[in-house]
Amino acid sequence: MEFDALILAGGRSSRLGGVPKSQLVFDGATLLSRSLAAATGAGAVVVVGPDPGGLPAGVLSCREEPAFAGPAAAIGAGMAALERARGPLRAAMTLVLACDMPKADQAVAALQLALAEDASGAAGSEGVMSASPDGRKQPLAGFYGTAALQRAVSELGQSGSLTGASVFALLARLDVRTVTVPSGATDDVDTWDDATALGVSRQGS
Numbered sequence: 464m465e466f467d468a469l470i471l472a473g474g475r476s477s478r479l480g481g482v483p484k485s486q487l488v489f490d491g492a493t494l495l496s497r498s499l500a501a502a503t504g505a506g507a508v509v510v511v512g513p514d515p516g517g518l519p520a521g522v523l524s525c526r527e528e529p530a531f532a533g534p535a536a537a538i539g540a541g542m543a544a545l546e547r548a549r550g551p552l553r554a555a556m557t558l559v560l561a562c563d564m565p566k567a568d569q570a571v572a573a574l575q576l577a578l579a580e581d582a583s584g585a586a587g588s589e590g591v592m593s594a595s596p597d598g599r600k601q602p603l604a605g606f607y608g609t610a611a612l613q614r615a616v617s618e619l620g621q622s623g624s625l626t627g628a629s630v631f632a633l634l635a636r637l638d639v640r641t642v643t644v645p646s647g648a649t650d651d652v653d654t655w656d657d658a659t660a661l662g663v664s665r666q667g668s
Contacts, residue, residue: 465554466505467505467507467609468502468508468558469538469558469559470511471603472515472561478655479653484652485512486515487664490565494563495510495515497567499519499522500568501570502560505558506552506554507545507549507553508523509522509525509541511524511527511544525541528540532625533625533626534603535619535626535629536628538559538612538616538630539625542557545557555609556578556608557606558606559604559605559606563651563652564648565652566645566648567649570644573643573644574593574604574605588637588638589637590637590639591642592604592641593605593641593644595643595644595646595648596643596645596646600641602639608637611638612637615636616633619632
């Protein structure tokens with residue numbers, strides 16, 4: 464399946480004392496590196512957030528405007544960056560992935576398998592998002608139809624509502640189905656207690 468990827472890495476990390484989630488470490492690699500690895504195979508990749516430096520060759524970087532405007536605004540900025548870079552070569556699907564899930568690769572693999580098993584690509588829907596075994600949805604680990612996602616961004620942007628909007632508000636405009644992913648695959652790091660529970664640490668510690 465051809466896809467482009469959008470990695471969200473621009474939150475304030477306020478409950479982590481401002482330490483960027485992207486630079487936390489799990490199993491010897493930063494969470495940003497693990498997110499990029501989870502997106503292996505993408506035609507183009509953009510990281511939305513402060514420029515972390517040292518990105519692999521070809522990986523794009525951009526920032527939502529204004530900074531810290533929220534995930535919907537970040538998706539809009541990332542979509543614009545991919546459009547500038549790829550134009551008519553944009554893939555039909557776009558992976559949207561937050562960089563604070565240490566085991567996101569498991570979620571991405573489960574979503575890709577679900578799409579591959581579906582001969583129509585997405586069962587007539589406009590995307591798939593992860594859900595934990597207990598039913599908790601995680602929209603920041605999902606594949607969405609590029610045209611449909613761009614349409615949703617444009618419609619919400621025209622109403623002036625991208626800034627501060629939730630991802631669920633953005634995706635409410637899409638026909639999205641959920642795919643159950645392995646337990647723990649979408650567990651994220653919001654606090655140091657989360658980090659400890661998930662085996663995530665600061666760099667150098």
